Amino acid sequence: MMRLHHVQYGRSFRVLWLLEEIGADRFGGLDVVEHRIGTKEMGESALRHVSPAVRIPAIEWDAPDGRLEMSESGAIVEYLVECFAPELGRAPGSAERAKYLQWIHYSETQASLIENLNLQMVFLRPPATPSAVVVKLQVARLKQTLRGLEAALPEEGWLLPGGFSAADIMMGFNLFAAPYFVRLEDFPRVSAYKARMEARPAYRRAVEREGPQRFYAQDFYPVPEA
Structure with a gap:
């Protein structure tokens, strides 16, 4: 199945949402590995073998034509769209x-x-x-x-x-x-x-999988006083 290295409501939300749009069954299911940002856990986990900068998102998938390992949300989104959901992209030569x-x-x-x-x-x-x-x-x-x-x-x-x-x-x-x-x-x-x-x-569906956000401690962060 597709494995997504993920931090709740981080840039990896883009990939999670896209996989929900495509359908995780296209990849044999979805395994979301949630990391705790700002801790040593990320650097000590398997993420370091997939993401050169040890950052999320990253994906791992044993595809029919070989193993896929990618990081960077924009690159992952563009690749998955080109391969599995061309209707969500705009092909070279398209007016858009x-x-x-x-x-x-x-x-x-x-x-x-x-x-x-x-x-x-x-x-x-x-x-x-x-x-x-x-x-x-x-x-x-x-x-x-x-x-x-x-x-x-x-x-x-x-x-x-x-x-x-x-x-x-x-x-x-x-x-x-x-x-x-x-x-x-x-x-x-x-x-x-x-x-x-x-x-x-x-x-x-992606939000339901995420659950209540745990990153922000308050609803709004005003500019601090000088």
Whole structure:
């Protein structure tokens, strides 16, 4: 079966959601190995043999044509779509190919800002304190990416005119995490888009597998006072 190295509601949520969209039975089932981020466990586990940077996500699968080992959420999503769900991608030569790739990688730009905010606001422990200047700058940059997304989204539907795609799946982690740092009330199309994601049966199955989130200790993290 497919083995997914996973941290709850991290970037690996993208892969979990995609596997639910494709159907885990295509891979003989799904074995989710949950890791505890910020502990020695990740470095001491089998993950180090699959992910060069010892980061999630990573997948292992004894495919019919040979063993598959991959890390990096964007690479995994693109590969699985090309091989098992071409309807969720946009093939070379497609009129939507350029925008598809743009949004795949835009989502990673946005995710890197969220990661930096997580490091500052969640991982730091006393006596260390987050930098108000750094957090303010990162929040401003995250808001800018949300403005770009807001301007591009239709009132209904998905990122691409042709319909739901892996580019939307790549955004799933982002729009789960972003509201912990940015209020979405000023982004009505993003909020409606997030609700459309959450209504998809495969998304709901992935969330059910995740269970209640255990990463964030509060509902919102304001910019700290200087």
